[in-house]
Amino acid sequence: MPGSERSLRSDALRNRIRILVAAESVFAAKGLDASTDEVARLAGVGIGTLYRHFATKDALLDAVFAGRMQRLVDRADDLARESDAGRAFFDFFAGLLGESPRDRVFTDALARAGLDAEAAATRPDNPLHIAMAQLLERAQRSGQVRPDVSVPDLVSSMFGLVHAMRHAGTATRVRLRTLTIVVDGLRPPAGTQRRVKASVPVGRRRR
Amino acid sequence: MPGSERSLRSDALRNRIRILVAAESVFAAKGLDASTDEVARLAGVGIGTLYRHFATKDALLDAVFAGRMQRLVDRADDLARESDAGRAFFDFFAGLLGESPRDRVFTDALARAGLDAEAAATRPDNPLHIAMAQLLERAQRSGQVRPDVSVPDLVSSMFGLVHAMRHAGTATRVRLRTLTIVVDGLRPPAGTQRRVKASVPVGRRRR
Amino acid sequence: MPGSERSLRSDALRNRIRILVAAESVFAAKGLDASTDEVARLAGVGIGTLYRHFATKDALLDAVFAGRMQRLVDRADDLARESDAGRAFFDFFAGLLGESPRDRVFTDALARAGLDAEAAATRPDNPLHIAMAQLLERAQRSGQVRPDVSVPDLVSSMFGLVHAMRHAGTATRVRLRTLTIVVDGLRPPAGTQRRVKASVPVGRRRR
Amino acid sequence: MPGSERSLRSDALRNRIRILVAAESVFAAKGLDASTDEVARLAGVGIGTLYRHFATKDALLDAVFAGRMQRLVDRADDLARESDAGRAFFDFFAGLLGESPRDRVFTDALARAGLDAEAAATRPDNPLHIAMAQLLERAQRSGQVRPDVSVPDLVSSMFGLVHAMRHAGTATRVRLRTLTIVVDGLRPPAGTQRRVKASVPVGRRRR
DNA sequence: GATGAATGAGCATTCATTCAT
DNA sequence: TATGAATGAATGCTCATTCAT
Numbered sequence: 076m077p078g079s080e081r082s083l084r085s086d087a088l089r090n091r092i093r094i095l096v097a098a099e100s101v102f103a104a105k106g107l108d109a110s111t112d113e114v115a116r117l118a119g120v121g122i123g124t125l126y127r128h129f130a131t132k133d134a135l136l137d138a139v140f141a142g143r144m145q146r147l148v149d150r151a152d153d154l155a156r157e158s159d160a161g162r163a164f165f166d167f168f169a170g171l172l173g174e175s176p177r178d179r180v181f182t183d184a185l186a187r188a189g190l191d192a193e194a195a196a197t198r199p200d201n202p203l204h205i206a207m208a209q210l211l212e213r214a215q216r217s218g219q220v221r222p223d224v225s226v227p228d229l230v231s232s233m234f235g236l237v238h239a240m241r242h243a244g245t246a247t248r249v250r251l252r253t254l255t256i257v258v259d260g261l262r263p264p265a266g267t268q269r270r271v272k273a274s275v276p277v278g279r280r281r282r
Numbered sequence: 283m284p285g286s287e288r289s290l291r292s293d294a295l296r297n298r299i300r301i302l303v304a305a306e307s308v309f310a311a312k313g314l315d316a317s318t319d320e321v322a323r324l325a326g327v328g329i330g331t332l333y334r335h336f337a338t339k340d341a342l343l344d345a346v347f348a349g350r351m352q353r354l355v356d357r358a359d360d361l362a363r364e365s366d367a368g369r370a371f372f373d374f375f376a377g378l379l380g381e382s383p384r385d386r387v388f389t390d391a392l393a394r395a396g397l398d399a400e401a402a403a404t405r406p407d408n409p410l411h412i413a414m415a416q417l418l419e420r421a422q423r424s425g426q427v428r429p430d431v432s433v434p435d436l437v438s439s440m441f442g443l444v445h446a447m448r449h450a451g452t453a454t455r456v457r458l459r460t461l462t463i464v465v466d467g468l469r470p471p472a473g474t475q476r477r478v479k480a481s482v483p484v485g486r487r488r489r
Numbered sequence: 490m491p492g493s494e495r496s497l498r499s500d501a502l503r504n505r506i507r508i509l510v511a512a513e514s515v516f517a518a519k520g521l522d523a524s525t526d527e528v529a530r531l532a533g534v535g536i537g538t539l540y541r542h543f544a545t546k547d548a549l550l551d552a553v554f555a556g557r558m559q560r561l562v563d564r565a566d567d568l569a570r571e572s573d574a575g576r577a578f579f580d581f582f583a584g585l586l587g588e589s590p591r592d593r594v595f596t597d598a599l600a601r602a603g604l605d606a607e608a609a610a611t612r613p614d615n616p617l618h619i620a621m622a623q624l625l626e627r628a629q630r631s632g633q634v635r636p637d638v639s640v641p642d643l644v645s646s647m648f649g650l651v652h653a654m655r656h657a658g659t660a661t662r663v664r665l666r667t668l669t670i671v672v673d674g675l676r677p678p679a680g681t682q683r684r685v686k687a688s689v690p691v692g693r694r695r696r
Numbered sequence: 697m698p699g700s701e702r703s704l705r706s707d708a709l710r711n712r713i714r715i716l717v718a719a720e721s722v723f724a725a726k727g728l729d730a731s732t733d734e735v736a737r738l739a740g741v742g743i744g745t746l747y748r749h750f751a752t753k754d755a756l757l758d759a760v761f762a763g764r765m766q767r768l769v770d771r772a773d774d775l776a777r778e779s780d781a782g783r784a785f786f787d788f789f790a791g792l793l794g795e796s797p798r799d800r801v802f803t804d805a806l807a808r809a810g811l812d813a814e815a816a817a818t819r820p821d822n823p824l825h826i827a828m829a830q831l832l833e834r835a836q837r838s839g840q841v842r843p844d845v846s847v848p849d850l851v852s853s854m855f856g857l858v859h860a861m862r863h864a865g866t867a868t869r870v871r872l873r874t875l876t877i878v879v880d881g882l883r884p885p886a887g888t889q890r891r892v893k894a895s896v897p898v899g900r901r902r903r
Numbered sequence: 904g905a906t907g908a909a910t911g912a913g914c915a916t917t918c919a920t921t922c923a924t
Numbered sequence: 925t926a927t928g929a930a931t932g933a934a935t936g937c938t939c940a941t942t943c944a945t
Contacts, residue, residue, distance in 0.1 A: 087908060123911065124908075131937085232460055232463055235446030235449070238446075239441055243434075252430065253439055256435070256467035260467025261463055297925095319918075322928095329928065329929095331927070334925075535907055538907095541905075545940085604863075606863070606866075606870045639869075641870045646874055646878075649856035652856050656856070658812055666849040708929060711929080742932055743915090745929075745930050745931070753916090906944100906945085907943105907945100908942105908944090913938085917934085918934095920930105921929105922930085924926105
């Protein structure tokens with residue numbers, strides 16, 4: 076049962092969350108060079124409190140990034156339960172449309188989450204990699220995604236796409252078409268399309 | 283006689299160029315946070331001289347970016363003279379493969395060169411826009427590029443692609459496949475492909 | 490019944506002692522700049538508890554110093570019971586050889602324990618002063634220590650000697666010879682030596 | 697000839713000296729923990745200027761220490777030219793009487809100048825060591841200093857003596873007697889004194 | 904009494920920019 | 925015009941001390 080001793084911790088937890096929320100907002104708006112002071116101010120805590128929770132500005136950034144990545148992984152996992160493998164796969168990419176209207180956190184998170192191609196080779200146990208691998212394999216087996224792409228290619232494309240979204244700003248048309256280009260590029264080339272599809276009984280449920 | 287005054291000017295010009303070259307090198311190697319002092323040191327001039335030529339670090343960055351963009355525009359213009367419109371178009375994209383293995387100047391240049399989608403709408407006279415428009419139109423008329431993409435879409439894709447290249451690092455396979463995805467995504471969808479191609483004799487006009 | 494109240498007190502006392510022990514250890518190892526947090530951690534108490542017992546870091550240091558001084562006074566008192574007055578006196582100094590191979594508490598304790606020459610003049614009731622006075626007087630009466638030194642001179646010499654020991658580090662030879670220099674300097678000058686010795690039967694009084 | 701270009705340097709040099717003087721004064725008065733800001737303020741320069749001249753607080757301290765040590769070495773070298781070897785040697789020690797009425801710079805300088813006993817063994821080329829070696833050897837040859845002391849012993853004694861001076865404060869009597877104790881301790885033990893003296897013809901000149 | 908989370912003044916250091924020479 | 929010394933606001937981080945639980 077959460078007694079009196081727990082309440083201290085819940086206060087601390089509340090502060091920790093406020094700091095993380097403030098950090099995401101500040102870093103998104105002003106870039107990663109924004110000062111820790113500003114984060115603390117927005118969070119409504121003293122700078123000492125911020126540093127009690129995160130030993131270093133870098134540690135704070137890592138936490139922010141990790142949170143952002145977790146949300147992405149969660150989405151991938153959710154979509155992995157979708158019956159239509161192709162739809163799940165492309166929905167994942169389409170979701171990026173809404174992710175980053177203007178901020179830098181998401182892109183920098185990807186850049187620092189140990190997701191670069193070299194890290195992918197040495198550390199294939201990254202949660203996002205695993206989640207994307209699942210989406211990719213199923214979609215490839217269903218014949219809706221070209222068979223020659225690997226997870227690192229996907230991550231690289233996603234990374235680029237997210238940056239493109241940032242560049243496109245609020246121009247919805249541009250955002251949409253840029254997504255379309257990548258998505259179509261991921262489809263099997265004409266002539267090879269749907270070769271395997273029939274052999275994989277999917278699509279039992281429609282969401 | 284133009285002697286002494288001219289020589290001063292040419293000295294100044296030489297310094298300006300040395301500063302720009304040094305700046306590109308330093309910012310590429312160490313990111314945009316590299317100090318102006320370091321740029322001046324590498325250029326072999328005093329920091330005061332740097333600030334005489336560029337009132338602000340930002341002004342220096344803009345100049346560096348502009349130079350980088352100009353090279354890109356030059357390449358686009360060169361390719362515009364190529365007879366095969368599709369080949370010219372895709373070569374332009376393929377050229378990005380080699381552009382930025384590691385440096386940040388190019389990506390940041392694109393990000394700051396007034397090329398974002400909104401700027402494109404209000405300032406359609408950007409040299410890169412014009413150059414890319416030419417490449418795009420010809421390639422679309424030849425049927426080798428899907429007709430529904432506009433220049434801003436292209437710029438956005440290019441921006442994403444360049445970032446993806448940075449993310450892929452030295453993993454050649456990943457770099458290549460990421461490029462392939464975008465390039466294939468720019469091709470006309472199956473069934474509509476090559477419809478117009480025969481009817482457009484390539485390489486008719488010179489700019 | 491004294492039960493609950495007594496147990497609180499004994500708990501508090503135990504904590505106080507644990508803090509003092511931890512403080513001596515931490516400050517000796519890392520210097521007086523070591524943080525109070527580290528002391529509390531080593532003592533196994535919360536930082537709040539530390540501050541309940543010692544209102545200020547300075548107060549804690551004073552307590553640590555006082556404890557260290559007390560041990561020195563105890564040694565002096567023990568030696569005062571030795572029959573050979575000269576031996577007792579010089580043993581006291583020789584004991585400093587082993588006191589502080591590396592730590593700073595002892596030297597800083599001496600520096601802050603109100604033992605400087607001016608304090609000695611105004612507060613001659615300092616326990617260490619009293620203890621050393623006894624050792625000195627007896628040794629002087631026995632003719633083994635020059636008659637012109639006073640307790641403040643002795644304290645000053647001791648202070649210097651302890652610092653010299655710290656400076657000498659682990660070089661045993663140097664430590665030993667430095668001690669010898671001071672000890673020989675405290676002996677009566679040649680020609681005056683042993684003048685009074687015979688007339689004073691050592692070890693007459695017990696304190 | 698010192699032209700206009702040199703004048704810049706002389707300004708800078710003046711600032712450098714002002715910083716050093718201020719630093720010595722501030723650190724002497726408040727200990728080595730005094731802030732660089734305070735040094736800059738006293739020197740009448742901006743904090744940036746201080747850091748232009750000394751890359752680090754530690755570098756500043758080293759410079760202050762080095763200056764202090766140089767003065768000591770100079771005195772030793774001057775005394776080395778004195779005809780009476782014993783007088784020169786003991787004058788050197790007596791000079792310490794005036795060196796450090798209250799400040800910590802001198803003692804800390806000695807502590808950090810690589811003069812500890814271990815460093816002495818590995819780096820016998822320290823200027824102060826060399827200077828003291830000269831004083832010591834001559835004094836020992838003249839029979840006025842006990843033959844069993846080495847330079848490290850001397851440095852250790854000096855270190856202790858300087859600390860003792862700091863402890864003695866303004867009590868002149870105590871300062872004097874503490875010096876006497878060390879000086880007498882450095883003299884040859886009774887009976888061995890002056891043995892070698894006659895065989896060494898010194899004392900030609902009186903200064 | 905005990906706890907430890909919160910506080911914020913203070914510190915060393917950096918760097919874009921100015922200005923006297 | 926070129927130089928580089930000087931400037932000081934800003935930053936990441938520490939730590940003695942307070943106070944709600």
